[in-house]
Structures are given as structure tokens and as C-alpha cells.
Amino acid sequence: MELQFLGGASEVGSLGLIVRDQGRTLLFDYGMTPTDPPEYPRPAPTNVSAAFLxxxxxxxxxxxxxxxxxxHARLVCTPPTAQVAELLTKDALKVARAEGYMEPYGGDDIRNLFARLDPVPRKGVYRRQGVEVELHxxxxxxxxxxYxxxxxxxxxxxxxxxxSESRLVGGADKVETDILVMESTYAGREHPERRETERRFKERIEATLARGGKVVVPAFAVGRAQEVVLTLAHSGYEIWLDGMARKVNTIYRNAPEYLRDSRRLYRALDEVTTVEHPADRKQAMRKADVIVTTGGMLDGGPVLFYLAEMYRDPRHSIFLTGYQVDGSNGRQLLEKGTLTIDGVTVRPEGDVESFxxxxxxxxxxxxxFARASRAKTIVLMHGDRREELAKSLRSFADVRLPENGERFTL
Ligand SMILES: [Zn+2]
Incomplete structure (x- = not known):
């Protein structure tokens, strides 16, 4: 079996893995890095028969x-993944056009791809032309x-x-395998206890509201915004949700079997007021206690409207909830305490914290997870500190740290 990363081996972004086995060429993921400007992986070989997303x-x-x-390429993934990916790739194309980046593909490519979709339900099996792949x-x-x-x-x-499970989804299944190709985003780092993070998050919101301020919570539309809404459910706060999360919520509402507790999510979303039109934003500014909005790294989206309205007032707070990539507006806020809005650099007066x-x-x-897989060979990908994880795995497996483009046989 031969493996080759088209990208994403030693960095978080642009992931693509080619697996060649028994005359077949399969692709696992095919991503980009949405930086300014975006980065892309190497081209995929023309004989890919199935791509697993x-x-x-x-x-x-x-x-x-x-x-x-x-x-010949077919796209294999779960139905909610296909629907959200369609939304995100359309948005990536819109951003490329708005920012004047090279357009990596056209709207036709997006439509044509989803006509070639082989949806497989969670825990289902993909079987086609002798290829068998199980979903977990x-x-x-x-x-x-x-896969x-x-x-x-x-x-x-x-x-x-x-x-481990979050409020939105359960934890990963443990699966036994010979070869494990594993992500390593958090190599060398541990998370604080989630309950403690949630407690501090609510406490800091409470403190902001007590002094008459509002909290803006920049959050990624896919996963993070819903997790934040679930965390704040039944808190009694007036919560407004803005940005692409609204469309993602509709997709999740129609896929209850993919949620840890669908009724809990529905109830939590029902308590939230959604911004339907840009004109609603002024009302959100007047009425909301907490505004959960994209973009998660403050580089675009409705969050900039709210920040422009709020940054001068020391009563308001900005609570980041996701990783802030180097060079992003969010990283600048954490490191220098400043933000760039419409080309102007400003210094928010209120609290800035990260959760x-x-x-x-x-x-x-x-x-x-790796130990439970009983894999004899572990290939680490999707991380810029893979060596730190490799050290912890070498006592029970042969560990590979391939570079992008390198072909290697297992
Ligand atoms: Zn992800």
C-alpha cells in the first residue's frame, strides 16, 4: 500500500491523502487553508476513483x-457533511471573488461535484467496485x-x-486497525477541563452584564456556534445569533441522528433570536445580552459590525471561543490588544478573553485513542508539533511523520 499527502501532513490545513492499493487510487479529504491569501494542496491524480470526506x-x-x-471520482461522506461542505465551498468561492484571490474553482464545479455524491449514513459501509470502507x-x-x-x-x-463528548456531539468511536492515520492538531497540548471553562465563561458573561455591557462571542458557524448556544441554554440571557450558523442550524435540525441530544439542541436554538437581515443588527445591538456571530477569527462577517459599534465602550466584552490562526485579526487582538476594522486599527476598551x-x-x-486502535503503524498528519506526539507513541507502534508530496509504502 502506498501513501502520499497532497498537503496537510505537517500543518493544520490543505489536507489531502492519496492511498494507492491493489490498482486503486483513493483520496481522503481535499481541503484548503483559508488564510489571506488562501493556500492549496497539490493537484489530485486524475485516476482517483473515490474521495472520502x-x-x-x-x-x-x-x-x-x-x-x-x-x-471517475465519486464523493463519499455523510449527508450532513455534504450539505455543510456545499455551503462552505460556495462561501469560500464568494470570499475569493470579494477579496480578489485566484478562484480555485467555479460554481459549476460545486454543483457538478454534489451530483456525484455517494452519501453513506453514519456507521454505514461504502461498497463499490470492490472497494470497502466502513464509517465510524x-x-x-x-x-x-x-474511514x-x-x-x-x-x-x-x-x-x-x-x-470526549461535547454538548453537541458524542466522542469518537474507538476502532481497531493495522495502520492508523491520525490527526495531531493538539500534539503536545492538553485542554482545560470543559466544565471549568464553561463555568468561567458564564461567570465572565455575568460580570459583563452586571456592569451594563454586552458580550460578543465570535464563533465558527459549523459546530462552535451551536456548542456555545448549548452552553448558554436556559441561562435567561437574551442571545442573538448572526452569520452562517443559521443555515448550518437548519441542516443539523434535519439530521437529528448525528447530534448527541437533538431535542436539547432544538430547545436551545428556539431560545435564541436569529438575525435574518442586516437591518436586524441594530436591534440586536439594543436588545441582546450575548451576540454569537461569525467570523470566528474576526477577519470578516457580521462580527465586524458589532465590534465597530462596541469597541469604544469599556463595559462590553469580546470572548473568543476558537483557535486564532497566525495573522488573523483575532490573533492580533490577543497579542496586541488591537483590531483592524475596515482598514483602521482600533483598541477595544472592554475585556478580551479566550475560552x-x-x-x-x-x-x-x-x-x-492510538493505543486502543492496536495499530502497528501510526502515520501522524494535520499538526505542526507531530514530533511531540510521536515520542509518546513510539513505545507501542512504528510512527511515521511524512512530508507533503513524499510517497511511502506500508
Ligand atoms: Zn475540523
């Missing part, structure tokens, strides 16, 4: 529309799957993993 986040799905130009839950976000390829040897591709609502497994959870 672990989940909808752009660093995994962002280049899948290009597969529609390959003669990856936790992380609704619809996220790990177990049954070849000469079994190979498990994890995509992104969360080991770890990550949906990735931490270092020791990854070690435990």
Missing part, C-alpha cells in the same frame, strides 16, 4: 469541487466520520477527532 470544515473539504473535473463516528462536529479502508491491510483515516471550546482531542486523549 471526513467532515465539512474547509481545511478538509475546501478543494473537493475540483474532483468534479476528474473522470469521529465526534468533532455533527456528521464527522472516520476504515479494508484492503490488504486495514487503514483507519481519522479526519479530525474529539475523544477553550476546542473540538479536537488533546495530547493524552490522542495517545489513548
Amino acid at each position: 471526513s467532515h465539512a470544515h474547509l481545511d478538509h473539504s475546501g478543494m473537493t469541487p475540483l474532483l468534479s473535473r476528474l473522470p 463516528s469521529a465526534g468533532h462536529i455533527p456528521g464527522a466520520a472516520q 476504515l479502508y479494508r484492503g490488504d491491510k486495514d487503514l483507519l483515516f481519522t479526519g479530525d477527532l474529539s475523544a 477553550d471550546f476546542s473540538s479536537h482531542a488533546g495530547h493524552s486523549e490522542l495517545v489513548e
Whole structure:
């Protein structure tokens, strides 16, 4: 069996893995890195017959529309992953046009790809032309799957993993395999206890409201916004939700079997007021206690409207809930205390804090997951500190840290 990363081996972004086995060429994920400007993986070989998409986040799905130009490629994923990926790739194209980046594909490619979809339900099996691949839950976000390829040897591709359950989704299934291809985003790092994070989050919201302020919570639309809404359910706060999360909520509402507790999510969403039109934003500013909105890294989206309205008033707070990539507006806020809004750099007067609502497994959870897989060979991907994780795995497996483009045989 031969493996080759098209991207995403030693960094978080642009993931793509080619597996060649028994004359077949399979692709696992095909993402981009939504930086300024975006980065892309190497081109996929033209003889790919099936592409398995672990989940909808752009660093995994962002280049899948290009597969529609390959003669035989089918796209395999769960139905909610397909729907959210369609939403995100359309948005990526819109951003490329608005920012004047090279357009990686056209709207036709997105439409054509989803006409070539082979949807497989959670825990289902994909069988076509002698290829057999099982789906197992990856936790992380609704619809996220790990793929177990049954070849000469079994190979498990994890995509992104969360080991323990969140309020939105259950934890990843533990699966036995010969070869484990595992994400390593949090190599060398552990998460604080989630309950403690939630307690501090609510306490800091309370303190902001007590002094007459509002809280803006920038959150990624896929997974994080819903997790924040669930955390604040039944709190009695007036919560407003803005940005793409609204469309994602509709997809999740129609896929209850992918949620940890669908009724709880429905109830929590019913308590929230959704911004339907830009004109509602002024009303949100007047009425809301907490505004949950995209973009999660403050680089675009409605969050900038709210920040422009609020930054001068020291009573208001900005509570970040996700990883802030180097070079993002969110990172600038954390490191320098400043924000760039419409090209102008400003210094928010109120509190700025960061809360770890990550949906990735931490270092020791990854070690435990790998041990439970009983894999003899572990390939680490999707991390910029892989060596730290490799050290913890070498006592029970042969660990590989391939570079992008390198072909290696297992
Ligand atoms: Zn992800």
C-alpha cells in the first residue's frame, strides 16, 4: 500500500491523502487553508476513483469541487457533511471573488461535484467496485466520520477527532486497525477541563452584564456556534445569533441522528433570536445580552459590525471561543490588544478573553485513542508539533511523520 499527502501532513490545513492499493487510487479529504491569501494542496491524480470526506470544515473539504473535473471520482461522506461542505465551498468561492484571490474553482464545479455524491449514513459501509470502507463516528462536529479502508491491510483515516463528548456531539468511536492515520492538531497540548471553562465563561458573561455591557462571542458557524448556544441554554440571557450558523442550524435540525441530544439542541436554538437581515443588527445591538456571530477569527462577517459599534465602550466584552490562526485579526487582538476594522486599527476598551471550546482531542486523549486502535503503524498528519506526539507513541507502534508530496509504502 502506498501513501502520499497532497498537503496537510505537517500543518493544520490543505489536507489531502492519496492511498494507492491493489490498482486503486483513493483520496481522503481535499481541503484548503483559508488564510489571506488562501493556500492549496497539490493537484489530485486524475485516476482517483473515490474521495472520502471526513467532515465539512474547509481545511478538509475546501478543494473537493475540483474532483468534479476528474473522470471517475465519486464523493463519499455523510449527508450532513455534504450539505455543510456545499455551503462552505460556495462561501469560500464568494470570499475569493470579494477579496480578489485566484478562484480555485467555479460554481459549476460545486454543483457538478454534489451530483456525484455517494452519501453513506453514519456507521454505514461504502461498497463499490470492490472497494470497502466502513464509517465510524469521529465526534468533532455533527456528521464527522472516520474511514476504515479494508484492503490488504486495514487503514483507519481519522479526519479530525474529539475523544470526549461535547454538548453537541458524542466522542469518537474507538476502532481497531493495522495502520492508523491520525490527526495531531493538539500534539503536545492538553485542554482545560470543559466544565471549568464553561463555568468561567458564564461567570465572565455575568460580570459583563452586571456592569451594563454586552458580550460578543465570535464563533465558527459549523459546530462552535451551536456548542456555545448549548452552553448558554436556559441561562435567561437574551442571545442573538448572526452569520452562517443559521443555515448550518437548519441542516443539523434535519439530521437529528448525528447530534448527541437533538431535542436539547432544538430547545436551545428556539431560545435564541436569529438575525435574518442586516437591518436586524441594530436591534440586536439594543436588545441582546450575548451576540454569537461569525467570523470566528474576526477577519470578516457580521462580527465586524458589532465590534465597530462596541469597541469604544469599556463595559462590553469580546470572548473568543476558537483557535486564532497566525495573522488573523483575532490573533492580533490577543497579542496586541488591537483590531483592524475596515482598514483602521482600533483598541477595544472592554475585556478580551479566550475560552477553550476546542473540538479536537488533546495530547493524552490522542495517545489513548492510538493505543486502543492496536495499530502497528501510526502515520501522524494535520499538526505542526507531530514530533511531540510521536515520542509518546513510539513505545507501542512504528510512527511515521511524512512530508507533503513524499510517497511511502506500508
Ligand atoms: Zn475540523
